Every structure is written in C-alpha cells, then in structure tokens.
Amino acid sequence: MKNRNLARLIVVAIVLGIALGGLLHAQLDAESAKTVAGYLGLVTDVFLRLIKMVIAPLVLATLIAGVASMSDSGAVGRIGFKAITWFLLASIVSLSIGLVLANLFQPGVGLNLVHLETVSATQVGLNTGGFNLPTFLTHVFPRSIIEAMGNNEVLQIVVFSLFFGSALAFVKGRGKSSIMEMLEELAQVMFRITDYVMFIAPLAVFAAIAATITVHGLGMVGSFGKLIVQFYLGLALLWALIAGVAFLALGQRAKRLLRLMREPVLLAFSTASSEAAYPKTIAALDTFGSPKRINSFVLPLGYSFNLDGSMMYQAFIVLFIAQAYNIDMSFSHQIMVLLTLLVISKGTAGVARGSLVVLAAGLPMIGLPEAGLLLVLAVDPILDMGRTATNVLGCGVAAAVIGDGADGDPEVEPVGTQQPA
Known part of the structure; x- marks a missing residue:
C-alpha cells in the first residue's frame, strides 16, 4: 500500500x-455503549498486538547492526551524547511551553473546586507503586533478553543491543561475520511484515475512534472544549518549533522529512x-536518507526519553489542576514543577499510560491534590492522541537532525547515501 x-x-x-461513534452514542445507553465499544476495540487491539509483534525484533536487529557498524566506539559515544543533549533540551523547552501557555490561557480558572475528597492513583486505575528511582534504574537492565522482548521493554532491548553490537564490532574486526547479514535480513523481513499489518491500519483507526466516541460522545469535546482547544494550540506551537528546528538544521530537505x-x-x-x-517512522527516516x-540508535532512545508532547501535557495539566483548586503557584514553585517533571518523567519508559502515571506520582510531590486527576480522565483520550502524535514527530525530527550532523563523522555513513525504500 503506497504511503499516500x-x-x-x-x-x-x-x-x-467519529460519525459512527456519534451515532452509536446517541442511540445506546451507557452500558450498551461500553459493550459495543469493547467489540470495536477488539479490532484495534489485534492491530496493536500485530505491531508490537514486530517492534522487539526490529529494534534488536537494526540497533545491533547500527552499533556494530560503528567500528569506533567513540562514534557511539558522540552520537549518544548528541542524542541525550537533544532530549534534555527538548524536554525543558516542552515543559516550559506547557507552563507558559497554562499561565497565559488560565484553563482551570473559574472551576473553584474545593479539595475535600481524597483520591488515590489506584482509585483511578493508575499504578505508581513501582514508580521510584531504584526500581527504574534496575528495570533498565534486562535479566533476560527473551523476557525483555516478550514484554516489549524497548529500553532493556536497547541496553542489550548496545552490549551485543559492541561485542559484534570487536568480533567483526577479526574477520567476516555472517551475523551482520542475518540481522540486516531480519530487519528487512520485519519491514515486510509491517507492510502486511498496515493493510488493516485504516480499519483499526476507524474502530479506535468509533469506540472512544461511542463511550464518551462528542459532548465531552463541548464540556472540555476550552481545555482541549488551548492544549492543541500549545501542541501547534510545539509542532511549529520542531518544524523550525528541522528547517534550520536540514534546510529545504525538512519539507520532505x-x-x-x-x-x-x-x-x-x-x-x-x-x-x-515505530516501524513506519523508521521506514520514513530511511526513505529520507538519514543513516x-x-x-536505529536514536529512535528507540527517543521513544523512551524524548516525549515532547507528553512533557508539555504534564506541565499544562499540573497548572490546570492548581488553577481549578485555586492554589496559587509562584514562579519559584513552577520552576520546581518543571524540574520535578523533568526528572520523574524519564522513569516512564514502558509504563502504561505513562503521562498520567507521572501526574499521579508528581502531584503529591508538588503539593497538589491527586483528586485533580479526575478532571482530566474523561477527556484524556483526546489529549492523548495529540501528545502521542507530537512525541512521534519530535523523535523523528531528532533522529533526522542528529543523523544529518553525523555527516562529518568518518565512522558514520553520510546522509543521502541510501536509496529510498
């Protein structure tokens, strides 16, 4: 199926x-709507399972081959340093945009909520029990690569691939290695499987949108319209900034990217x-000509640490909750919010509903009621769509710009040497 x-x-x-979901929501009662949405969700679940089936072997094959191709270990260090620097700066900028826009738009002002009830994260379906620094640090390193692949733990797969790729580069330097050819062929097979899976993508998208609207209805857009519009205006600003950086770094080639x-x-x-x-992002970058x-090195790291949309969402929603409860937050308090989110958000790699988990863990740290989560749960599916798309765009641009900057590295093939897929 052609991309266009x-x-x-x-x-x-x-x-x-949207049309089917609106019709079903209008015709069905709440229980029936949830039942129908559950059946619709089966299509999306099958699609996502098939995609997840591809991700682990694809990341493993491409990343090991990529690291092994950089015979100079210093090249890995230089690219890794550029990537981490980009991710850190992007996170700070995204969080700052969220704070600035929340102060400008004042989305929670006028709600005048009183903090009487006590709501824990578990009551709203979020698990923050393992959300701490020791657990995160130990979780980064896999006990078994089979277990990591079985659970689609991308960060653990990245760690194993770095070790394996470095060792393979050493072995390859002593003579010809057939493992590289096997890895490259495995990657091509995974891309072909992705093409097969993509045939049902439109059906999965249709089912996902219809299921969400069937349960929540189009009315939730009206009820939370102010918050949704202001949040998406913030995402538009972030997209413009990401695109601007792409044009500064890549020139007119940014249009094609x-x-x-x-x-x-x-x-x-x-x-x-x-x-x-993920598979289509890798394919898009390869077609663009990025090495x-x-x-294969930057994108998996970006999926774990470079979540531009999620960063902006977390900062924006924190201030929304503070405003809703009439809690005044000084400039210094907001800086503390930024630093807190900057640190704890890096522990969400592989955590289900990561952005909400960050909020659930972070609200008590900065003196805000966890009950504020109830304000955004109903509308979170719509916000989640925007922040996820922004995360993917940010990761793709980051990989392309860092790849373009590697042109002068003798250990990295230059941009444009590959044929479009």
Missing part, C-alpha cells in the same frame, strides 16, 4: 469513526500509540 494512499485512508477512517512523517504521525494520533508508528545506524 494509506494516509488518505486513515483520514477517511477518522472521519467515519515532514511529508514523510505524515503517515506515522497520523497513525500515532488515531491509535494514541507511539508503538503503532540507518543513526535511526
């Missing part, structure tokens, strides 16, 4: 999903899953 046709079909699926990123971004938006967009070894 798939993108168009996804847009059509979104429109049809953004055009290629359209399909994975649409997939991420409509399914609210960055995993669903494969850079893509």
